[in-house]
Amino acid sequence: MKRMIFDEDHDAFRDSCAAFLAKHATPHLESFIENKGLPREFWLAAGAEGFLGLEIPEEFGGAEAGDFRFNAVLDEELAKLNAAISSCVAIHTDIAVPYIVDLGTDEQKKRWLPRCATGEIVTAIGMTEPSGGSDLAGLKTTAVRDGDEWVINGSKTFITNGFSADLVLTAVRTSPEKGAKGITMFALEATDEGFSRGRKLDKVGQAEADTSELFFENVRVGDDRIIGEVDRGFIYMMERLPQERLSCSVSNVAHAKQILAETIQYAHDRRAFNQSIGSLQHNKFLLAELVTRIEVAEAYVDKAVLAHTRGEATATDAAKAKWWSSEIQNDVLDHCVQLHGGYGFMNEYRVARAWRDARVSKIWAGSNEIMKELIGRDLGF
Ligand SMILES: Cc1cc2nc3c(=O)[nH]c(=O)nc-3n(C[C@H](O)[C@H](O)[C@H](O)COP(=O)(O)OP(=O)(O)OC[C@H]3O[C@@H](n4cnc5c(N)ncnc54)[C@H](O)[C@@H]3O)c2cc1C
Known part of the structure; x- marks a missing residue:
């Protein structure tokens, strides 16, 4: 049966996704596997063709599609080629970037979104910790207020794009006594002092995805790194x-x-x-x-x-x-x-x-x- 949810615009977009992948991914799949990750050239090429900014407003360099079916088309074309590439790209386009689009301040949007659209910034989302992922409300990474700054300590694991990400949307406990109501989302940059990563994890599958542990040792950031409001993470x-x-x-x-x-x-x-x-x-x-x-x-x-x-x-x-x-x-x-x-x-x-x-x-x-x-x-x- 013909699928009923797509129109000609989605079909045309599908053709351009397929053509892009045939040129920039299919010939390189073996090297992606060997290197346990997608090279930055792939991200930059995807950004140059507008695939990374589907949810990003035009004023910040995105396509502002406003229609999740375009995300779905991109996800499908990526998954047809390879499940790991699909997960890496979707973490960026469908999952991490939308936090900044929906909740970021103007300053945060200007600072990060244009480069998220071009692929100069690759993002990740850090929720899971070594102590557990299902019980998100029990996460242990903390941010403690010190003057004008927050001091972040803890770690995350199994983070997709973790080894290559420039920006990690990170769930952190800001109010220890408040359980689920004491978690805040911070945007941490890989260049922040005290931010480090473990090796690329050795997985059963999805070798092309650079999945890593992340460590935060006295990472000091200001309020300008909080995404949305404190304790609403x-x-x-x-x-x-x-x-x-x-x-x-x-x-x-x-x-x-x-x-x-x-x-x-x-x-x-x-x-x-x-x-x-x-x-x-x-x-x-x-x-x-x-x-x-x-x-x-x-x-x-x-x-x-x-x-x-x-x-x-x-x-x-x-x-x-x-x-x-x-x-x-x-x-x-x-x-x-x-x-x-x-x-x-x-x-x-x-x-x-x-x-x-x-x-x-x-x-x-x-x-x-x-x-x-x-x-x-x-x-x-
Ligand atoms: C390749 C890979 C990539 C990932 N990428 C990311 C990422 O980018 N960002 C990120 O934050 N996380 C990521 N994750 C983490 C993933 O989301 C977690 O592994 C998942 O949520 C499960 O958490 P856990 O591994 O701590 O298992 P646990 O929470 O320890 O669960 C262990 C087992 O107990 C079961 N269980 C737990 N609670 C219940 C319950 N209430 N009822 C019944 N059964 C229960 C679980 O279903 C599971 O079978 C990734 C994981 C992998 C393997």
């Missing part, structure tokens, strides 16, 4: 996590859909018992199930994206999209590996990498258990 995160979860959902479906299409081709080409392996009834029925599952998941995610574009999607809608799409993605990709036989277990095959890259989608952006907790609460439990 938890609310800001809760308001913005649904967009992060929708962005993940879009990528999850697009990623699995692409690899499934490649697997169907493989099932046509690969032969056993004098016929294509796809013609064997078990495999034919399995592929029929998998395409159906993907299309049904896509329909729900499309509906959620459209609702979000209209400002109508709830946190529960996003939680449903996130857990369901990640389960479908992982399930479909596991079958795709099986259909490739031994080749499916070889790193040089896209399907093997895709299978490993997908696993994290059930864990991050709020684990699937936390998604079900949110949905359950909405049911009144």
